[in-house]
Amino acid sequence: xxxxxxxxxxxxxxxxxxxxxxxxxxxxxxRTPTDVAALDACLHGGCPRGQVSEIAGPPSSGRTALLxxxxxxxxxxxxxxxxxxxxxxxxxxxxxxxxxxRTRLLWVRGQAIAGSPPTGVExxxxxxxxxxxxxxxxxxxGVVALxxxxxxxxxxxxxxxxxxxxxxxxxxxxxxxxxxxxxxxLARSAGGVTLLLSPxxxxxxxxxxNSNRSRLLAGLDVAVRVVSPRRRMDGEVVITxxxx
Amino acid sequence: xxxxxxxxxxxxxxxxxxxACDFSPRVERCDSAxxxxxxxxxxxxxxxxxLFGDAQTIASELRRTAADRGLRVRVALAxxxxxxxxxxxxxxxxxVIEPGAEAATLAPLAIDALTAVATxxxxxxxxxxxxxWGLRTLGDLANLPGDEVAARLGQAGVAWQRVARxxxxxxxxxxxxxxxxxxxxxxxxxxxxLEPLSFVLGRLMEPLxxxxxxxxxxxxxxxxxxxxxxxxxxxxxxxxxxPIRDARTLRTLALLDLEANPPTAAIDRVVVxxxxxxxxxxxxxxxxxxxxxxxxxxxxxxxxxxxxxxxxCGSPVEVDSWQPGAFAMTPFAPAEPDAASKDAAYVPxxxxxxxxxxxxxxxxxxxxxxxxxxxxxxxxxxxxxxxxPSRITTDRRGLSGGRVEMCAGxxxxxxxxxxxxxxxxxxxxxxxxxxTTYRLFHERDTGQWFLEGIVD
Numbered sequence: 001x002x003x004x005x006x007x008x009x010x011x012x013x014x015x016x017x018x019x020x021x022x023x024x025x026x027x028x029x030x031r032t033p034t035d036v037a038a039l040d041a042c043l044h045g046g047c048p049r050g051q052v053s054e055i056a057g058p059p060s061s062g063r064t065a066l067l068x069x070x071x072x073x074x075x076x077x078x079x080x081x082x083x084x085x086x087x088x089x090x091x092x093x094x095x096x097x098x099x100x101x102r103t104r105l106l107w108v109r110g111q112a113i114a115g116s117p118p119t120g121v122e123x124x125x126x127x128x129x130x131x132x133x134x135x136x137x138x139x140x141x142g143v144v145a146l147x148x149x150x151x152x153x154x155x156x157x158x159x160x161x162x163x164x165x166x167x168x169x170x171x172x173x174x175x176x177x178x179x180x181x182x183x184x185x186l187a188r189s190a191g192g193v194t195l196l197l198s199p200x201x202x203x204x205x206x207x208x209x210n211s212n213r214s215r216l217l218a219g220l221d222v223a224v225r226v227v228s229p230r231r232r233m234d235g236e237v238v239i240t241x242x243x244x
Numbered sequence: 245x246x247x248x249x250x251x252x253x254x255x256x257x258x259x260x261x262x263x264a265c266d267f268s269p270r271v272e273r274c275d276s277a278x279x280x281x282x283x284x285x286x287x288x289x290x291x292x293x294x295l296f297g298d299a300q301t302i303a304s305e306l307r308r309t310a311a312d313r314g315l316r317v318r319v320a321l322a323x324x325x326x327x328x329x330x331x332x333x334x335x336x337x338x339x340v341i342e343p344g345a346e347a348a349t350l351a352p353l354a355i356d357a358l359t360a361v362a363t364x365x366x367x368x369x370x371x372x373x374x375x376x377w378g379l380r381t382l383g384d385l386a387n388l389p390g391d392e393v394a395a396r397l398g399q400a401g402v403a404w405q406r407v408a409r410x411x412x413x414x415x416x417x418x419x420x421x422x423x424x425x426x427x428x429x430x431x432x433x434x435x436x437x438l439e440p441l442s443f444v445l446g447r448l449m450e451p452l453x454x455x456x457x458x459x460x461x462x463x464x465x466x467x468x469x470x471x472x473x474x475x476x477x478x479x480x481x482x483x484x485x486x487p488i489r490d491a492r493t494l495r496t497l498a499l500l501d502l503e504a505n506p507p508t509a510a511i512d513r514v515v516v517x518x519x520x521x522x523x524x525x526x527x528x529x530x531x532x533x534x535x536x537x538x539x540x541x542x543x544x545x546x547x548x549x550x551x552x553x554x555x556x557c558g559s560p561v562e563v564d565s566w567q568p569g570a571f572a573m574t575p576f577a578p579a580e581p582d583a584a585s586k587d588a589a590y591v592p593x594x595x596x597x598x599x600x601x602x603x604x605x606x607x608x609x610x611x612x613x614x615x616x617x618x619x620x621x622x623x624x625x626x627x628x629x630x631x632x633p634s635r636i637t638t639d640r641r642g643l644s645g646g647r648v649e650m651c652a653g654x655x656x657x658x659x660x661x662x663x664x665x666x667x668x669x670x671x672x673x674x675x676x677x678x679x680t681t682y683r684l685f686h687e688r689d690t691g692q693w694f695l696e697g698i699v700d
């Protein structure tokens with residue numbers, strides 16, 4: 001009886017071209033790998049293309065390490081990638097260590113904010129969003145990332161929700177994996193994933209050496225909780241990011 | 245009937261071409277056998293007898309016109325261009341032969357005459373071999389059996405034999421006049437502002453793009469000249485990254501440039517011109533994702549530059565310096581992926597747990613810890629205990645301070661002390677109690693502490 005009702009309901013939805021809401025009608029999603037084995041296994045191959053995904057976490061939780069891993073994988077596989085860097089925070093040595101082919105990386109540098117006046121932050125965020133929109137509209141990029149990790153949460157929450165909805169509509173159906181790096185989850189689209197990094201009190205920096213003189217920063221254990229649509233690939237993995 | 249003009253004194257090829265073009269539009273530049281040899285042009289004189297009279301009169305007119313322009317030339321007229329060229333090199337003054345008498349006229353000329361006639365696609369004549377065979381004149385070479393020549397010298401020998409008979413190896417190839425890719429519009433009323441200008445530019449770019457397309461050319465550079473009501477000329481030149489002829493792209497690029505560099509007064513005349521260059525030939529791959537077209541990338545970069553500012557968009561490159569964080573920006577111009585990167589393409593195998601990347605069957609070296617660099621570095625107050633940082637205090641909103649739980653360092657670096665931007669500092673990696681990890685440095689000459697970035 002239940003099966004009959006379900007079939008009838010699905011047929012009615014298909015008849016009105018509303019079958020995108022059905023799990024059985026979801027198209028297979030292409031993915032772009034991160035080249036981090038454990039994470040790719042958890043994500044069923046990588047970040048979904050044509051969707052907005054996000055990497056969210058506090059400072060020193062490994063957000064940038066994951067972003068650069070994703071961008072590095074895309075450029076190594078012959079794709080082009082773009083990073084819209086709201087506050088001009090990208091480090092050259094880090095891109096080298098992440099294996100990024102820099103000739104295939106478009107870096108859009110925002111304005112470094114010397115102090116923290118709210119108007120300056122909002123202006124920088126506004127410009128970054130416009131640049132992000134331009135890159136997405138141009139198309140052809142394998143990965144497009146917006147780095148708003150250092151933008152105050154208050155400024156992000158003041159953005160109208162239609163901002164992210166518009167981004168989702170732009171990415172929909174394209175071959176671009178859109179990634180937003182933020183201090184907290186903001187704008188995942190229906191088919192995207194959220195990589196939620198552990199709070200600062202639990203993640204672990206790895207050090208080597210016993211004395212101050214011999215001690216070295218060896219790496220960071222990044223605890224990633226994957227939140228996905230319909231909990232299809234929810235899980236938690238711990239990745240070790242090695243130091244530069 | 246063809247005529248050959250050979251300058252007997254040093255002159256420019258353009259001057260000789262101008263004389264020839266006065267008689268016929270079908271004029272060919274001839275390559276001299278020697279690099280610094282005299283200038284020579286061929287002109288197709290078919291049909292000119294009705295205008296000037298017989299061949300002798302045409303030859304005289306050619307020489308007289310050249311003399312009026314201060315040029316001393318030899319002129320030869322013959323039924324074939326090859327015969328005319330051979331004769332003009334051998335005979336001074338005017339030489340006119342009747343069509344059909346080329347072979348007979350050329351026959352007594354010395355075999356060395358072939359060296360004066362460089363023919364595209366033909367190797368230089370083997371005069372030494374001809375002499376060893378006992379050939380002294382062009383007639384001797386012309387009378388040899390063609391198949392025997394072909395057996396000994398190949399097709400090149402046969403071709404030179406035809407030249408010796410005065411036969412043309414290829415038809416005359418007229419030189420095309422240099423085309424100007426330019427469009428102009430005089431406005432009835434002066435326009436002020438970019439919005440009305442965009443319509444004018446669109447109207448000018450359409451025929452310019454069509455002209456470039458007809459000639460299979462693209463614009464290497466675009467010149468926009470705006471004649472202002474103040475009698476000044478506002479001129480902008482855009483160097484394009486690749487040959488572009490798409491009218492919409494050219495208009496957008498010109499408009500974006502004019503947005504950043506607007507004219508100072510109203511405009512009453514608009515001129516756009518393109519420097520033509522051979523168009524691009526693209527071969528797309530079925531195996532790799534297509535990159536955005538250069539037109540799309542050019543427009544994107546122009547829009548981003550207008551939004552973010554000059555030098556804030558592009559690809560970063562390393563510079564020859566040990567200075568921490570040193571880099572330079574280059575234009576974003578990705579190349580098509582090569583075969584190597586295609587071979588290394590990553591195919592995730594999600595069925596296999598604990599999958600590995602295809603990197604020499606080793607575990608992936610990624611991810612790596614990254615640094616989020618502060619530009620400029622953030623000044624902080626640092627408490628020092630037993631020579632190492634023990635507490636960090638900062639006024640910057642959004643950055644945490646507190647007690648240092650773990651630190652590593654110092655690493656001393658210095659450089660460029662002979663220049664104004666030198667550095668001399670001790671670096672530390674410090675982790676606070678809330679697990680935020682900073683890279684910190686202490687400037688040794690000023691004693692100030694700065695945050696260089698967050699380890700993330």
